[in-house]
Amino acid sequence: MPPSPPPANTPAQIFRIFLRLGLTSFGGPVAHLGYYRAEFVTRRGWFSEAQYADLVALAQFLPGPASSQVGMTVGLLRGGWLGLLAAWLAFTGPSAALMFAFALGLSRGGDVSGAGWLLGLKVAAVAVVAQAVAGMWGSLVVADGKAGQIKAGLAFGAAALALIWPGAAAQVLALLLAGVVGWRFLAATGATQAGQALRLPLTRRRGTLLLALCAALLVLLPLLSSLGPAWALAATVYRAGALVFGGGHVVLPLLQAGLVPTFLSAETFVAGYGAANAVPGPLFTFASYLGAAQTVLPAWVGALIATVFIFLPGALLMVGALPFWAALSARPAARAALTGINAGVVGLLMAALYDPLFTSAITGPRPLALALLAYAALTAARLPAWVVVGGCAVVGTAAL
Secondary structure: OOOOOOOOOOHHHHHHHHHHHHHHOOOOHHHHHHHHHHHHHHHOOOOOHHHHHHHHHHHHHOOOOHHHHHHHHHHHHHHHHHHHHHHHHHHHHHHHHHHHHHHOOOOOOOOOOOOHHHHHHHHHHHHHHHHHHHHHHHHHOOOOHHHHHHHHHHHHHHHHHHHHOOOHHHHHHHHHHHHHHHHHHOHHHOOOOOOOOOOOOOOHHHHHHHHHHHHHHHHHHHHHHHHOHHHHHHHHHHHHHHHOOOOHHHHHHHHHHHHOOOOOOHHHHHHHHHHHHOOOOOHHHHHHHHHHHOOOOOHHHHHHHHHHHHHHHHHHHHHHHHHHHHHHHOOHHHHHHHHHHHHHHHHHHHHHHHHHHHHHHOOOHHHHHHHHHHHHHHHOOOOOHHHHHHHHHHHHHHHO
16 A cells, blocks of 8 residues: 655745755756656655556646646645645746746856856756656566557657657657557556555636636737737736647747737847746746836836736646546546556656757767766765756766
């Protein structure tokens, strides 16, 4: 029988943990998921590998920023609604504040794309995600006999599909195929991960209301756009957050189409993209920059509206779908499908470990050596991820 979960956490505790993650989590959504796993599965034991993979799989199926959706769900499950708010504020706040400052012209750092410290942080992300892939492979893929062969095939197949056909559509297709294969072939092997049921602070009725609210806002906000620029800005960023699959980079065309040239120039739009890639936390805080840089509303009003409404649809979708996902995954046939999906999630992480993380960070022998040392520090020395990330930044400044 699985061990009982640790007692729930206060919003203040959740805020402190996510604030540290928000200050140190460079590398994009895939790296964020690796940091989360190191913190909440390996270090704190809040979730089993199967439970965590279930949350990641649900986020992959839904529109919105996957890492932020997983983070908010962790906050919800550990600290209720205030825990969700604390997790989102703490993880998003540092990035949003930096992007707001950049929009106001407070940043004078120039182009930092080639800075050693930034390369060191990218190398750290490679090591963190490699640790996550290795750990999840051991828990979710490795098994004796036929089941292990099937799950390994699903993981490698998902990775190959994601590498050959980049984009969110390939990821969703890979998980759907993995689910079908798992449902068809894994139930009879006895290799499905039953796991411990998550304790949800909401019912399916409330979940339905949240999903209905998400859909209603998608219809109502454009109708309210004629009332003023604040409503028009909210409608634009909400639509972008609600309709985009694949995370931060994919949201850019929707934001550009809705905001340029009505709210800001194309040059201003492009200027903030480099900064968004050089700060920790979610890339969706690019909307914070856009809200502050627009010339129609006061900067702080625009930044607040854009930041809230870009994340709101993803939160409503993730939390609203959670009770249905939990109920579905409890059924034996669905559990077999989810076991296959979890193997597919590992494959998608494998693909992302190569591209974009490895290809952008490992530019020569020195970054590779640093990545190997960082991986050893995480696995053999069992140092916390935030210590390794900080160390890589320091080494990167001096030697890369």
